Amino acid sequence: MTTTEVIIVGAGPLGLELAVALKRARIDYVQLEAGQIGQAILDWPAMTRWFSSSDRITIAGVPIQSVSQEKCTREEYLAYLRGVVMQFDLDMCTYERVLGITRKDDLFTVTSRTRVGTMCKRAARYVVLTTGGMAAPNRLGVHGEDLPHVSHWMADPHTYFRRRVLIVGGRNSAVEAALRLYHAGTKVSISYRDAAFPDKVKYWLRPEIEYLVKTGRITAYFETVPIVILPEHVELRPVGGGRHMSIPADFVLLMVGYVADMSLFRQVGVELSGVRDVPVYDEQTMQTNVPGLFVAGTATAGTQQSGVRVFLENCHVHVDRIVASMTGNPPPPTPEPVSLPEA
Ligand SMILES: Cc1cc2nc3c(=O)[nH]c(=O)nc-3n(C[C@H](O)[C@H](O)[C@H](O)COP(=O)(O)OP(=O)(O)OC[C@H]3O[C@@H](n4cnc5c(N)ncnc54)[C@H](O)[C@@H]3O)c2cc1C
Known part of the structure; x- marks a missing residue:
């Protein structure tokens, strides 16, 4: 079984932003994604536009430019994500779903299944769950x-x-x-x-x-x-x-919203609170009650019904908090809440 420092579960925009940050910090990681990168956005209807303005959804400091100066379409954003992966030459295993996570002697074992049904096991010191909040429709x-x-x-x-x-x-x-x-x-x-x-x-x-x-x-x-x-x-x-x-x-x-799949959290022992299954974590480090297991992105909010409050656009700071915690640095300052009407 191979051992790595970090396993990132999910390659949505937040998972990719984290991968860039770990690469920049020279921390070894493996990234496992059940579908393709940005799968949640790939599932949107064709030509859907983001509600957020482009500067709020950029990742890893890479700007988004569009011909129209409008908010990004699904297609433009997926092309942007591919560009980010190419620019930073990120390695990842797409079409490989994580099925199980266990923890023993300060080491996690992560079990996954590839597209062709091969079962894989990897060990890691840290696991970050960036599995999003839209696993299935409500x-x-x-x-x-x-x-x-x-x-x-x-x-x-x-x-x-x-x-x-x-x-x-x-x-x-x-x-x-x-x-x-x-x-x-x-x-x-x-x-x-x-x-x-x-x-x-x-x-x-x-x-x-x-x-x-x-x-x-x-x-x-x-x-x-x-x-x-x-x-x-x-x-x-x-x-x-x-x-x-x-x-x-x-x-x-x-069109009545989505539910998150919090089964991996539950399985590894993360405490989930309330009917929305909100994981319990430290706001400064993003570490859950399971030592070494972090959460980032919209997964931090569990299932968001009757009003979505956690979006990609207000999750970017999670990446800096996680890297700071793993490298033993103080957490970054909490960003001011944005009061843009589109936010
Ligand atoms: C129509 C529409 C418009 C939206 N507009 C906006 C907007 O304007 N602004 C905004 O901020 N947000 C918007 N959102 C929400 C947006 O989709 C999320 O903010 C964004 O995708 C969150 O990124 P994430 O990386 O946290 O999670 P996700 O993008 O959901 O990524 C999670 C990834 O984890 C993978 N995954 C899950 N389980 C596993 C597993 N077991 N093993 C391996 N991989 C796994 C998934 O396949 C997925 O790729 C919109 C959503 C919809 C539907």
């Missing part, structure tokens, strides 16, 4: 959720041209999908459990969605929840009671 648990025309992800907007789509949800991803599909010639309706779109809807999306709803171009069923999904329509129940509505829909998009 399920509503309604009858019909698994029908083929129902999805938690928007496909290419072309898919829905001149068809009826019901979007369930009212936060940024749902609103953005509604606008994109409307402009792609789709008959869009929205079911949202609250009485209006929440304050958190981005300021550049809100005026347009409100205008399209007000003018009847998009139909919004506020204060409703789906109770059954059938092949050609969805039954909505008003939250406050009353008559159910039957809404025709050729496709149904359930």
Whole structure:
């Protein structure tokens, strides 16, 4: 079994930023990624734009420049990540999922499975979990959720041209999908459990969605929840009671958030608090209650429901804290919270 100083689990933007920092600090590491680098972003619908401005999502000090000066698209950002990996010549094992972590005599054993099913075991002094917070969509648990025309992800907007789509949800991803599909010639309706779109809807999306709803171009069923999904329509129940509505829909998009997979944390003995499974860790070092086991990135927040507060853009400091802790240096100062409206 090979032994290394650090094993990084996950190669999302934060895991990659950490890899660059370890390389710069000449600390030996191995990076294991279940999918491709930036897999969570690769899973976004084509041409989705980041909500954060580009300077907030750059990693390792490498600037992002775009031809349009707009916020980055999924495609631009994935190309950027590939460029960072090439620039720093980062080594990593992609398509290799970590299945187990155990700790004995101050050494971790990390078990993983490659794409072709080969089982691997590696030992390390430190493990950093940068496994993100969006392992799977949040399920509503309604009858019909698994029908083929129902999805938690928007496909290419072309898919829905001149068809009826019901979007369930009212936060940024749902609103953005509604606008994109409307402009792609789709008959869009929205079911949202609250009485209006929440304050958190981005300021550049809100005026347009409100205008399209007000003018009847998009139909919004506020204060409703789906109770059954059938092949050609969805039954909505008003939250406050009353008559159910039957809404025709050729496709149904359930855009109601994601859940984190905290099974590795649980398995290795990290304490998880509350219903969101938030790992317990020291804010100055990012070390969990398991000595030598660190957490970084959006994984620090467990499952983020009813309001996402931890994003890539406010996680960069985790990298400096971890490297400082591993090299015996004092932790970096805590950055001032950013009050940009897009943050
Ligand atoms: C539509 C949309 C828009 C968004 N816009 C923004 C935005 O504007 N600004 C922002 O800051 N955030 C935004 N986010 C959230 C963004 O995706 C996260 O902030 C970012 O990806 C977090 O990076 P991370 O490295 O912490 O985790 P992730 O990017 O989730 O990376 C985790 C990695 O770990 C890997 N992994 C998980 N389990 C294992 C395992 N067992 N073994 C090996 N590898 C594993 C995963 O495959 C993944 O590649 C948005 C999300 C969505 C869906």
